[in-house]
Amino acid sequence: MIKTVEWTGDSVVMIDQRLLPEEEVYRRYDDYRDVAAAIRNMTVRGAPAIGVAAAFGVALGARQYKGEDWNGYEAHMSKVCDELATTRPTAVNLFWAIEQMKAVLAEARQQKLTPWQATELLVERAKQIHASDIEANERLGRYGAELLPAKGIVLTHCNAGALATAGYGTALGVIRAAIAAGKQIQVYADETRPLLQGARLTCWELQKDNIPVTLITDNMSGYFMKQGLIKAVVVGADRIAANGDVANKIGTYMLAVLAQAHSIPFYVAAPTSTCDLSIPSGEHIPIERRANEEVTELAGRRIAPQGVAVANPAFDVTPNEYITAIITEKGVAFAPYIESLKRLLQGEN
Amino acid sequence: MIKTVEWTGDSVVMIDQRLLPEEEVYRRYDDYRDVAAAIRNMTVRGAPAIGVAAAFGVALGARQYKGEDWNGYEAHMSKVCDELATTRPTAVNLFWAIEQMKAVLAEARQQKLTPWQATELLVERAKQIHASDIEANERLGRYGAELLPAKGIVLTHCNAGALATAGYGTALGVIRAAIAAGKQIQVYADETRPLLQGARLTCWELQKDNIPVTLITDNMSGYFMKQGLIKAVVVGADRIAANGDVANKIGTYMLAVLAQAHSIPFYVAAPTSTCDLSIPSGEHIPIERRANEEVTELAGRRIAPQGVAVANPAFDVTPNEYITAIITEKGVAFAPYIESLKRLLQGEN
Numbered sequence: 001m002i003k004t005v006e007w008t009g010d011s012v013v014m015i016d017q018r019l020l021p022e023e024e025v026y027r028r029y030d031d032y033r034d035v036a037a038a039i040r041n042m043t044v045r046g047a048p049a050i051g052v053a054a055a056f057g058v059a060l061g062a063r064q065y066k067g068e069d070w071n072g073y074e075a076h077m078s079k080v081c082d083e084l085a086t087t088r089p090t091a092v093n094l095f096w097a098i099e100q101m102k103a104v105l106a107e108a109r110q111q112k113l114t115p116w117q118a119t120e121l122l123v124e125r126a127k128q129i130h131a132s133d134i135e136a137n138e139r140l141g142r143y144g145a146e147l148l149p150a151k152g153i154v155l156t157h158c159n160a161g162a163l164a165t166a167g168y169g170t171a172l173g174v175i176r177a178a179i180a181a182g183k184q185i186q187v188y189a190d191e192t193r194p195l196l197q198g199a200r201l202t203c204w205e206l207q208k209d210n211i212p213v214t215l216i217t218d219n220m221s222g223y224f225m226k227q228g229l230i231k232a233v234v235v236g237a238d239r240i241a242a243n244g245d246v247a248n249k250i251g252t253y254m255l256a257v258l259a260q261a262h263s264i265p266f267y268v269a270a271p272t273s274t275c276d277l278s279i280p281s282g283e284h285i286p287i288e289r290r291a292n293e294e295v296t297e298l299a300g301r302r303i304a305p306q307g308v309a310v311a312n313p314a315f316d317v318t319p320n321e322y323i324t325a326i327i328t329e330k331g332v333a334f335a336p337y338i339e340s341l342k343r344l345l346q347g348e349n
Numbered sequence: 350m351i352k353t354v355e356w357t358g359d360s361v362v363m364i365d366q367r368l369l370p371e372e373e374v375y376r377r378y379d380d381y382r383d384v385a386a387a388i389r390n391m392t393v394r395g396a397p398a399i400g401v402a403a404a405f406g407v408a409l410g411a412r413q414y415k416g417e418d419w420n421g422y423e424a425h426m427s428k429v430c431d432e433l434a435t436t437r438p439t440a441v442n443l444f445w446a447i448e449q450m451k452a453v454l455a456e457a458r459q460q461k462l463t464p465w466q467a468t469e470l471l472v473e474r475a476k477q478i479h480a481s482d483i484e485a486n487e488r489l490g491r492y493g494a495e496l497l498p499a500k501g502i503v504l505t506h507c508n509a510g511a512l513a514t515a516g517y518g519t520a521l522g523v524i525r526a527a528i529a530a531g532k533q534i535q536v537y538a539d540e541t542r543p544l545l546q547g548a549r550l551t552c553w554e555l556q557k558d559n560i561p562v563t564l565i566t567d568n569m570s571g572y573f574m575k576q577g578l579i580k581a582v583v584v585g586a587d588r589i590a591a592n593g594d595v596a597n598k599i600g601t602y603m604l605a606v607l608a609q610a611h612s613i614p615f616y617v618a619a620p621t622s623t624c625d626l627s628i629p630s631g632e633h634i635p636i637e638r639r640a641n642e643e644v645t646e647l648a649g650r651r652i653a654p655q656g657v658a659v660a661n662p663a664f665d666v667t668p669n670e671y672i673t674a675i676i677t678e679k680g681v682a683f684a685p686y687i688e689s690l691k692r693l694l695q696g697e698n
Contacts, residue, residue, distance in 0.1 A: 021654040188660075191644070191653070193542060193566040199645070199653040207654055214658040217542040217644055219506075219567040219600025223665040226602065251568025253575065254607060261606050295540070295566060296548070301648040304540070304548040305370040305556055309563040311537075316572040 001134075002162040002205055005044060005052045007127055010063070012056040014044045017163055017197075021204040032061035032080050039087040039094070042195065046164020047238045047274055048133050051093030054084045055126035058101040062119040073115035077105055089286040090247055090315045092239040092276040097129055133166035136271040136329035137173040142181075144174030144234065144269050144327040151184040152231035153214075155221055158192045158249035159201035160236025160269065170269040171234040172205065174327060179211060186212040188230065192249060193218055194294040194312065218251050225262040233259045237270035237326075244320030244337025245282025246270075250313055256322035265324040272328050272345055282317035290314045350483075351511040351554055354393060354401045356476055359412070361405040363393045366512055366546075370553040381410030381429050388436040388443070391544070395513020396587045396623055397482050400442030403433045404475035407450040411468040422464040426454055438635040439596055439664045441588040441625040446478055482515035485620040485678035486522040491530075493523030493583065493618050493676040500533040501580030502563075504570055507541045507598035508550035509585025509618065519618040520583040521554065523676060528560060535561040537579065541598060542567055543643040543661065567600050574611040582608045586619035586675075593669030593686025594631025595619075599662055605671035614673040621677045621694055631666035639663045 003026075006013045012029040018041070019025050027043065029035050035057035038044050044053045061080030065073055081098050088094060104125045108118035148154060154175060158164075161172035168176060178185050187206055192198035199215055206213040216224065224230050233255055239247040246252070246268050259266040279285065292310035296302060304310075326333040326340075330347050333340035352375075355362045361378040367390070368374050376392065378384050384406035387393050393402045410429030414422055430447050437443060453474045457467035497503060503524055507513075510521035517525065527534050536555055541547035548564055555562040565573065573579050582604055588596040595601070595617050608615040628634065641659035645651060653659075675682040675689075679696050682689035 022651065190568070191542070193540070193568060196647075196652050203657045204654045207657060212658070214660055215644060215653050216660050217567070217599070219539070219542060219603055220660065220662065220665075222603035222606060223599060223662055224660070226665075250566070250572060254568055254571035254603065257571060257607055257610050258603060261610070295564060298647045298652070299650045301650070302371065303545055303648055304564050305553045308548075308552045308556060309561070311563055311565050311569065311573070313569065313572055316569075316575075 001167045002208065004049050004163050005056060005130065005166060007056055007130065012053070012060060014038060014053065016043050017045055017201060018043055020200050029060065032057045032064065033083060035060060036083045036087050046159060047091035047093040047236065048165040048170065048271055049163065050088065050091050051097035051273060052130050052133055052166045054094050055097040055101055055129040057084045058098060059123045059126040062122045065115060065119070068115060070109060070115060088288060090238045090288045093273050096273045100129060101125060130166045133271065134168055137165050137168040137170055139329040140170065140269055140271065140327050141168060141173035141177030143332050144267065145177035145181050145183065147265070147267060147325060147327070147332070148174065148178040148183055148185060149231045153186045153188055153229050155188045155190070155230045155233045155255070156202060157190045157198060157235050157252055157255055159197040161202055161205045163201045163205055164236060170236040170271065172202065174234050174267070174269045175211065176209065186214070188214050188216055188224060190218045190221060190251065191215060192251065221255055222258050225258055225264060230264055232265045232267060234267045234269055237268050237274050238315055239285050240268070240270060240275045240326060240341070241279045241281050241285060242277040242338055242341065243281045244323060244326060244333070244335065244341060246318045246323060247282060247285040247287070247315045248318065250316050253316040253318045256318040260322050266322055267325050267327055268323055269327040272330055275341055275345060277342065277345060282319065285317055287316070288314040350516045351557065353398050353512050354405060354479065354515060356405055356479065361402070361409060363387060363402065365392050366394055366550060367392055369549050378409065381406045381413065382432060384409060385432045385436050395508060396440035396442040396585065397514040397519065397620055398512065399437065399440050400446035400622060401479050401482055401515045403443050404446040404450055404478040406433045407447060408472045408475040411471045414464060414468070417464060419458060419464060437637060439587045439637045442622050445622045449478060450474060479515045482620060483517055486514055486517040486519055488678040489519065489618055489620065489676050490517060490522035490526030492681050493616065494526035494530050494532065496614070496616060496674060496676070496681065497523065497527040497532055497534060498580045502535045502537055502578050504537045504539070504579045504582045504604070505551060506539045506547060506584050506601055506604055508546040510551055510554045512550045512554055513585060519585040519620065521551065523583050523616070523618045524560065525558065535563070537563050537565055537573060539567045539570060539600065540564060541600065570604055571607050574607055574613060579613055581614045581616060583616045583618055586617050586623050587664055588634050589617070589619060589624045589675065589690070590628045590630050590634060591626045591687055591690065592630045593672060593675060593682070593684065593690060595667045595672060596631060596634040596636070596664045597667065599665050602665040602667045605667040609671050615671055616674050616676055617672055618676040621679055624690055624694060626691065626694060631668065634666055637663040
């Protein structure tokens with residue numbers, strides 16, 4: 001299995017996703033600030049992977065504290081968490097993971113542990129978040145696999161695979177599980193401009209697993225839907241609101257509208273850590289705007305005239321009415337999501 | 350005005366659209382085979398521009414004949430026309446222009462002119478096709494301008510501008526005419542993968558005319574439609590069937606479905622030379638498949654893993670039910686197109 005983010009005992013190692021598929025480079029991080037930078041510059045990306053990286057970042061930050069007093073420790077940890085929390089705005093897994101770590105910290109202080117002991121608990125919790133993300137993906141993969149046809153082409157967008165998670169993947173986890181269950185699934189992968197996560201990452205990791213994949217540009221999916229080639233669409237998510245509205249990579253909304261126009265089921269696969277029941281609908285999800293150069297340049301080469309205006313929203317929101325089902329590690333939610341998601345998430349406790 | 354294709358008196362000069370916007374290189378052609386290669390390799394592209402280039406190619410080919418007997422001349426011209434006709438399959442303007450030239454040839458023979466005289470007539474006809482394409486665009490631009498709102502953002506796809514025609518443009522001609530008529534139009538331009546005609550060509554030519562343009566990736570248009578930003582979509586066409594189905598650059602169909610889902614008018618702008626009433630519907634339009642490298646490489650750099658399967662249809666067909674109006678130089682056609690297009694085209698004679 002591809003190792004997206006790993007804890008080595010005293011550092012975090014991450015594959016540099018900006019360089020794939022040309023180069024397979026693993027980078028070691030000893031400083032939480034470098035982990036924050038890696039999240040910001042998309043060395044690591046994908047909502048669940050960002051959450052795991054942030055948890056390890058908090059653990060690293062705790063290790064970097066050399067004092068013994070709780071006040072200094074808490075002030076330091078607050079700085080650590082704040083820096084990690086401001087890296088990217090849309091994926092809720094980032095904030096979820098940091099909250100998990102903060103809860104460990106609060107509990108440790110309440111139990112009058114030393115900062116050193118608290119740090120050990122933080123490391124343990126981060127490792128748990130990592131392990132349970134893989135487990136969640138394997139579980140949601142099995143739930144999702146049942147929804148896919150016995151045979152046919154499934155379209156996916158961006159990369160919701162092993163590289164977007166601690167391992168196995170969400171959308172690609174569903175596909176992996178379906179194939180493991182004997183289904184004959186082929187994948188069409190949208191290249192996903194501007195950063196080409198589909199072309200660079202999804203194709204790369206599916207090839208590694210010998211899963212048949214065909215690369216298309218983002219503007220081709222309607223064509224293949226109309227031809228009757230696409231039997232289902234499966235995507236990941238960066239944040240799911242209480243009503244089932246889903247923020248995901250820009251272009252997801254278009255696919256959902258097209259899927260509905262062609263009566264093709266449209267599935268969202270995500271762990272419950274991607275659900276944000278604190279917000280009623282997708283309108284409340286902050287959409288990250290990224291640099292113009294992502295659109296106007298490729299590998300340092302200009303592909304548009306100088307001075308042209310550019311819009312670059314990194315995500316969009318797909319309203320719940322376009323979503324056939326939301327596949328989580330706790331089961332599959334169907335409309336009305338306001339009830340089904342709450343029911344699934346409460347099953348947690 | 351940008352000079353896409355020009356006749357210099359004894360050669361054809363075309364701007365190399367593959368190098369824009371970085372380099373503005375004009376190439377001179379003395380041999381019809383080089384014109385055919387330029388159409389094939391997309392030095393010149395855009396349905397009406399291809400038609401004009403082909404007409405000049407036929408004229409060049411005629412000039413290259415040094416003999417004086419009609420049988421040799423006809424055999425030579427048949428080779429010339431065949432080579433030009435096999436360059437690209439989808440844009441009907443190519444075949445239309447070659448047919449126009451063949452008719453001149455047949456008429457010249459019937460009138461017992463010499464091959465040399467016939468060649469002069471072919472050159473004249475090619476020059477007329479060039480001039481009347483610009484005129485048609487200016488005329489359809491004025492018709493289309495009336496359909497655009499007094500103010501707002503218009504989305505376009507690929508390049509249906511001066512560079513896609515002898516000059517002025519079809520979709521961009523409508524926008525130019527609307528602005529000339531005092532309307533406050535801004536343009537959102539889809540970059541149009543794989544060959545980025547939107548980013549490279551549409552942005553470049555609109556900037557030259559000081560028309561406000563914002564570049565977006567192909568997967569963003571749904572997002573901006575949902576935000577209520579897009580007031581109309583205007584695209585060109587490569588071939589329009591008798592029932593009003595429209596073949597155009599891949600991704601056009603997706604835009605049409607999305608426009609309908611958001612109640613945004615979707616206009617097709619094209620000269621009547623793009624209409625092919627000989628075919629009943631879009632199903633009969635041959636869709637060109639192009640090389641995988643267009644998708645797997647961007648600006649000469651590999652962006653997908655080696656060995657990945659690729660699909661690369663260059664065009665798609667938008668069924669007539671998604672089209673609000675078809676704007677031609679003979680007037681605006683509305684549904685049912687089977688009648689309105691026939692009426693417009695018959696107005697020709």
